[in-house]
Structure formats: C-alpha cells, structure tokens
Amino acid sequence: MIKKILFWLVTLLVLFIVIVPLLWIYLTAFKSQTDIFSTNLRSMVIFKPTLQNFRALFGDYPFWPNLLNTAIVSVLGTVVTMAVSLLAAYSFARWNTGGGDLLFMTVSTRMFPMAVAAIPHFIFFKILGLLDTHFGLMLLYVFFNMSFATFLLYGFFNEVPKEVEQAAMIDGYGRMEIFRKIVFPLIKPGLAVTSVFCLIWMWNEFFFAFLFTRSQARTVNVLISSFWGGLQVQYGLMAGGAAITIMPTLLAAWFMQRYIIRGLTFGAVKG
C-alpha cells in the first residue's frame, strides 16, 4: 500500500514540476500585455482572457506559412535521417564496420561548436544556391541528426541477439529479408523513440534556421523568437506561438510513447 502511495506521490510531483512552466505558457498566451507584467499573484491565474495575441500572430505575421515550413523540413528531414541512420546503424551493430572508429567519427559530428561551423556552411550553401530553401535546411538537419540517430539505433540494434538472425540465415533467408522481417519489427520501439527525438530536434531548431532562411523557408521558431528584442518584448505573442507550435510535436510524442507499450508484445515473442 505504501508503495502505491509513494508511487503516485513521486509521479504527481514530477508531473507538477513538468507542467507548471508549460501551464504558464498557455496562460500567458491568453493574457493582455499589461496582465503579463503584473506583480499581483491573483491576476496570474484570474484574468480576463483575450485572443488578441493570436489575432496578431495570425494576422500580422506569416505564422501558418512558417509553421508549414517547419513541418515540411522536419518531417522530410526525419524520414531521410532515419533512412540513412537505420542502414548505417545496422551495419555498425552487426559487423562493427570500421572497427568502432567510423562509428565514433559519425557520433563526433555534433562535437563542433555550431556558431563556428555556421560560417563555412553558409558560404558553401551560397555557392550551391541552397540558401533559404527547404531542401538546403533539411540537408543540414539530416547531417546534424544522423550522428545521434545512428548512435541510438546502434544501441537498440545491439539488444537484438545475434542468434535470432543466425538461426534465420541457417533457415535460408537472405540478408534483406532477415532485416525486413525479423530485425526491423524488434527494434520498432527504438525506431519510434529515435524518430520522434529527431523530429522534435528539427522542429525546435533555431540557430541555423535563423541564419540560413530569409522568408521562403523561414521556420516558425525563428518567428517566435523574433518577438524578443524588438522595442516591445512581446511575451504574449511568444507564448501564443509556442503554445500552438508545441501541439504537433505533442501529438507525435503521444504516438511514440504508445508504441513503446506495443513493443512489449514484440518483446514477449522474443522469448
């Protein structure tokens, strides 16, 4: 009994800590400028809600086109990243290709400070004419995420015992078939986790989106963060934009975590 109480106490505490800042975002999205800066605690929760932030967001700024850009770049980017990383991770996990060094080199792509890498990339993109294009940004995102995705998938692949594959090979299955029919289903939870993290990273990326896009391929995060630093810091618009931008990723994450549950049944088959 005590165990149960403890369980729920901890769980609720964690949820509380997690939710409160996000609740603040959603509350602020509906507040007027003066309410946001009030020092009165009551007016923090009890205030006159207004839709002016959203109206301004949709009317004065290209919010929806920017959100679409984010969606295009993130989704395509995730698909391509997963394709590249899945193959590579399998190669590393099954054959230890390159003796660990190649894997390490892949992982090290994120070890370089972004700010310094930005300038050579910018020149490179300018020469190729990829500035302010969806394709260019997507390519960049794939590069930044493939290290992480490969490494994570490598870890998940390692959980699949070699014997299972070897047994199938003895039974006469070809390499690609083994991969498709046996290995792939077993790492589905891992795949789900990795792709969602990739999607989220790309969805929320700011620095390169800011530098490499102007108006065509501008992502929604650049728009939202631009509400800071103007002569009037517009927390209302920021919160409003953030409130909406979170939702697609929330949906994706929701599906992902349910997939882990489904993965349970596959794990049972393994035994």
Place this chain on the structure above:
Amino acid sequence: MRKGFAILVCVLCLVALVASTAAAQAKFGLNDIPTIKNKKALNLIIETGENHTKAIPAIQEFTKKTGVQVNVERVASSGVYGKENVELMAGTGFYDLVYVETAWTTEWSDYLYPLMDLAKKYDPKKEAGLKADLAFMSPSILVCGQAYGQQMVLPFYTFDMVMWIRQDVYDDPTEKANYKAKYGAELKAPTTLDQLHKQAAFFTRKKGDKLKGQVLNHDLYGLSMQAGAYQTNDETSARLWGMGSDWVTVVRDSAGKIKEFVITKANKQALKDAITEYKQDLQWDSPGALTANFDFVVAQMGNGNAIICPTIWANCTTWANGILQEKVPGGKIGMYPTVGGHPYTGAWSYGVSKKTKNPEAAYWLVRWIASYDCAKIVFNDVGLPPGRIDVLEDPEIHKPANYYPLGMVADYHINIWKATAKDVGNYWYFNTKAGGKVYDMQIYAVSKALTGEQTIDQVVAEITRQTLDLTTKFDKKYKIREEK
C-alpha cells in the same frame, strides 16, 4: 495708372508663384522621386515589434509611387548584426538596403555606397538635393552615420540615452520637504553623481514605507539600470563621456586629421571610476538588475517600482509611459540628460549595399525613409524619435495638450543634440573600423566587474588588452597604443 497697377499685380503674382514653388520644393517628398526604370524588388530588414509593424505602411507608400516592390524581413534587433554580417561577408547581395546601427558604420563602410556618389548618379539635383534634405537632420546623428567623412547611412530612428525620473514624485511637496530636511538641498533632477547617489538612497524604500504620503505595498528602488549582459557598455559610455573621457582617445594632428588612437592613463582611470560608480549604483537597484535589459527597466518604471532610471533609451519613453499611465495613478515621467550630459547616442539607419541589383531604387528608398513625411509617421504613429529636427519641432506636438509625452521627447532630443554636437565626432566608436567588435567585447567585460566575477582592476586591464588586440587586428587604418 491702371496699367501700372496691372503690372504690379502681375509681378506680385509672379513672385507669389515663384515663392510657393520654392516653398513646395523646400522639403524632399515622394513626389520628388523621378521615374525609376529598374523595377527589381528591394529587400530590407525591419525590426520585430508591434511598433515597427506600424512603419510598414509608410514603406508601402514608396511602392505605390515608384512601382518597385519592397520585401520586408522581420529580424530581432539583437540578431541583426550577425545575420547581416554573414550575408555581407558572403557577398550574397540579398539585402539591398542594409539596416545599420551607427556604431557599425565605419566597420561596414566597405560594403556600402557613399550616399553622395549615388546622389551624383541618380538625383536630378545631384549632391545638392541630398545636402538640402540633410540640413534638416541632426548634425550629431549624421556624424554617427559617417565613415571617413562620407555619409554612408541615413537615420530611421534614434537611440539616445536619457535619464528618467518620476516627475510627479519630484514635484510632490511631501517628498520635496523630506528631501530638503535630510540633505539641505532642493529635490531636482540630479546633475552630479553625488546628487544621483543621494537621491537614489533617498528613494530606496521597503514595503510599508511611504511615497508621496501613501503607504507602499511593494519594495521601492531608487534606481533601475540595464546591468545585464546586454547594454552595460552603453551605460558605461554615458558615464565615461559624462566625465569628459572616452574608452580610447582619438589623437588628431593640427589639421584635424586622425593620427592615432591612444588608451591614455586618464582613459583607464576614468574607466575604473565609471565602473566603480556603476557598481556602487547597484545597491539601490533590484537584484534583478544584473540580468536586466531595457524591457525590465521599462517595466520597473512603468509599474512604479523605481524612481530614477539614470541611463535608459529615450525611444522607450512612450512605451514606459503607456504602462505608467495604466498602473500608477498620477504618474509622470520626466526626461533629463544623463549625469554628465553626454549620453550614448546614435541611430538605427539604412544604407545602400554595394551588391544591390537596384541601386537607383535603393537610393530613393533610403531618401524616402529619412524624409520628412516618413519620419513624421515614424514619430507620431510608431512613437520612435527620428533623426530629423524639423519633425521634432512640429508645433502640433508642442501644444500644451499634446506636449506630454511627444513634445517632451522631441524637446529632449533637440536639446541633447545641440549640447553634444561638437563632441560626438570625436568619440572613438565612430572613428574606427573595430568599433563593432570592441563594442560587443565591452558588454561582457563590464558585466563581469558588476557581478564580481572579476575585480574592477582586472576588468580594466582586460578591456585595455582586448581593445588593443581587436583594434590592431581589425583596424588597419590607424594605429592604437596604450599609454603605460
């Protein structure tokens, strides 16, 4: 007799005609822009923010008149330098008009056309046309936008610093009496550091104390400053310049030409004094000042939490006043020169990129943005003080009913420009190519002294070392040395 009378009337009519056309031609406006053949669209940056959005229709007037499309990209002011610098360096030519903070003018002068050259090429009145309009702009602001004597950019809106005080508190008889009783002097806006300190201490009170005879339901701070890693350099500049010194001394020869830059012993001592005083001021400010930017200072003043803002941007006045009117009944802001009378100054301006594909239209757009009609919209609708004195002298805003706050803002700028005009040209920032780099270095160096991460002596030494290093690396035109 009749004939003579008729001739007189004709002559008078002629005179009137000539006079009226002359008067109509006195100020540059949209109608003065000739037909532009090159219709390629122009790209430029306008800062983010509700207010700046109101400036966009003014820009669209240009399109209506000339048929040249103008694409506006919104970028936060803190990101402009990085974004444009990379584009300029890579030579993309994407931004036809370059949004420039005057401290960067000399640094970016290689990327921009001197405006007189463009006037010579495209203006039917040649350089005289441009000169005529410049006569209506603040000379000191124009100087900030020059590089090696050439006008590179024209102002869009200015960012002079000001000292705000709660005028209603300063006018309150109870406060006046208490102050006199305690310090034996009149309660007036401070003009010396000593007065500033006394008044800051006087107004730092706890919840439960009284202000204007009423009990406070919150803590009150004497001062509010932007002491976070954002603008510490500007607040220090105001102090340095107010002390009659500078970060670096610009040494000129007898002809007035620049010989070299020297970090004199006096400069170093002044810097030490300035930072020491800055740090001392923190005791009368909220602890949150160490991470504060201008928006928090505005909030402090607007919510009635602070009485004096010694070094804040004048272009925030209408914004802060808006909050103050809502939150504090009877509250009023008073604008005074920063202590020492030499606040940080400059303007966000526009120049024409050398890589633009439509220099003719770009030139005219810059002229339009800096013109009387456009600047009037910027001041009255957007609330940002322009670089044009004629807009600020508009009798409408000087009528008693309109005086607060627009007229007050206007007068402050006119007066401060007059007072500092002869000194601005000699400030080091505006004469060196390394200005932008050193400017940013100073922010972090000073902030480290304020938080105690390093001692003031260490910071002064560090700033000296880095100034020498960066200037030697990036300003190849003049030498810099330290007077040991």
Place this chain on the structure above:
Amino acid sequence: MSSQPLPRKPTIWETLTNEKNFKWTLLIPLLLLLAIFMLYPLLYSFYFSFHDWGMQGAPTFSGLNNFRQLVNDRGFLLAFGRTLEVLVICIAVEILLGLALAMMWNREFPGQNVVRGLALLPLLVAPLILSLLWNFMMDFDFGMFNQILQAVGLRKVYWWAPKMALYTICAITIWQWLPFSVFVLLAGLKGLPKDVFEAAKVDGARGWYTFRRLTLPMLTPLIMIIIVLRSMWLIRLFDPLFGTTRGGVNTELLDWITYRTAFVMFDIGYGSAMAIVSWAFTMILCMLMFRQLMKALKPKE
C-alpha cells in the same frame, strides 16, 4: 540447373549487396554526408585558427598566436571549468533520476499513457524559446516563481544571483532533458528479454538483486550511450543562456564564449581556435567514454 560456360558479370546491385560489401553499402549515404558536411567546416576552422580575420579583407597569418592567447585567456579557462561542472552535475542527476523514473514507470498503471505523454512535454518546446520564457518566469520582480514564494510568505529568491545562476542553468537543462533519459531507458527496459527475469523470480531472486545483477548490466550499454550523447550536448550547452543570462553572472560556458567571439565580435581567427580546442576536448572525452562502451558491448559477441 545448368551452369553457364562463362561466369556472368555481377550487376551493381549484386556487388553492393554481397556478403563482403553489404556492410559498406549500408554506410554510403552516411559517409557521403559526413564527407560534405563535416570535413569542410573542420578544415575551414583549422585554417582560420592560424589566422586573424574579421570577415573583411584577407586573413592575416598569425601562427600559434591564437592558441597562445587562449591558454592565457582567463575567461576561456573559467568557461571551460564551468562547462565541466555543468557536465558532471547534469549527467549525474539525469541518469540517476532517469533510471529511477524509468524503472518506476515500467509497469502497467492506470493513466499510464497520460503520465508518460505529459512527462515528455519539456522536450517538446524549442529550447531557445523556453530560455526566453524561463528568464521571465524567474525574474526577481515580475517572475512567477518569486510571486508564488511571496504569496506563501517566503522571501523572493534571486535565481540569477552570481553564486546561484549556474545551478539555475543546470536546473533548466535537467528539466528539459530528463525525459530523454527516462524514455530511452524505458524503451530499453521494455526490450529486455522477459524470460531471464521470470527464471530469476522462480529462483527466488529479490528486487535489488535482480536490479544489480540482471537489469543494470543489460542496460549498461544504453546508459553509456546516453552518457556519451548527453556529454556531447552538454559541452555544447548554449540555448538556456541565450534568453537568460547571456553569459553574465558567472554562467559563461564554452559554447557561449565561442559564439560571442566568432559570431558577435566576428573575431573568426580566435573563435576558430576556441572551436578547435573545445572540439578536440570533446573528442578526447567522448573517445574515452566510447572505448568503455565498446568494452561493455564486447561480451555480447
């Protein structure tokens, strides 16, 4: 089946997918991207670390000057030390808490979808935007946290005080990234073979024993992967600083000083030198951890 007199030349696809080459074929897209995107910036920065360049004109050669300056740069060394401190604190907390929560939630319980879904929320908001909002929430006068503290009668806390700011940054990062370790470990726990645990239970093994002897060893590879990945990201920690302290109040970290040198001051030579040094450091650190990871995985083969 009759065999042909002359052996048929294999098609490209067959060459690529035969036993010997298949593993390399799988790597082609990855290697291509690596070559294009990694080599060029690395060489570029390497070149510039030996020069002075401010984005205009020609770069001037300066030999080892930048590196010599770096060694004496107090600000840089302090940033380095702070980054290590942040690294140790955040990883320790994330792994311990992450493991505890993953184990706790690795079961069926009512509302599990809701709980797990909500727990993922911190990761979903853009880190940069979050930092702007945290800055406001933790503001001394107008922030939500201090207002709540005042309401319950406590004194306001200056979350960005010079002595405390770094830990506030740690807290923000941990808040955002804890779900990462929780969910990776959860996925890992779910992938463990159930039969081993059933057998152990039948043998009478108890909770702590199962954890130490069975769960932990099997999870070690994943834990190490989390440590390597998070270390890599934490050394590069940047986003929380952008909207809050911006390197002030004793919080300047490695990537921040590199950013402001290379991207605010555009002192490309010096900034490149910083980048090369911090890259080298990250490489060495991760290489060491990586070797450990490889060793931990060896027995499986």
